[in-house]
Amino acid sequence: MIPIVGEPLPFHRTPSRPRTRISLSTRTREMLLIVGGFAALVGPFLLYVWAHVQIVSTGYRIEATEQRLKALEQENRALRLRRARLESLAAVDARARDLGLAPPDPARLVVVRAPGAAPRRLPPPLPSPSPSPSPAPASEARR
DSSP states (O other): OOOOTTSOOTTOOOOSSOOOOOOOOHHHHHHHHHHHHHHHHHHHHHHHHHHHHHHHHHHHHHHHHHHHHHHHHHHHHHHHHHHHHHHOHHHHHHHHHHTTOOOOOGGGOOOOOOTTOOOOOOOOOOOOOOOOOOOOOHHHHTO
């Protein structure tokens, strides 16, 4: 529908009557004043309590995180120590001997060289450690 010139637009409302001020009873005004005053007094207190609870809970989270950090640092130190022990050549050699491995016989070594590569000398074999005497059992040590 096309509006005719001079007609008000469909969304345009003309006031049917002038606005009147709503008057509140004295009792209603007193109740609003009491509720507003209560909100003004209790609001800041509730804000303070909420902030305090947030600070305390954040402190607990920080403490828990610090404890976890200490535990992880201790575990890290233990793992580094274990890695150093496992990488120790003496420990690797002892473990190999426990498994029944021995150094290779130099006569059985086969050296493969790439064509045109300069010959290299092999390092001397490691000396076999002499077996250390085992300690006497505790029952014989008391005698």
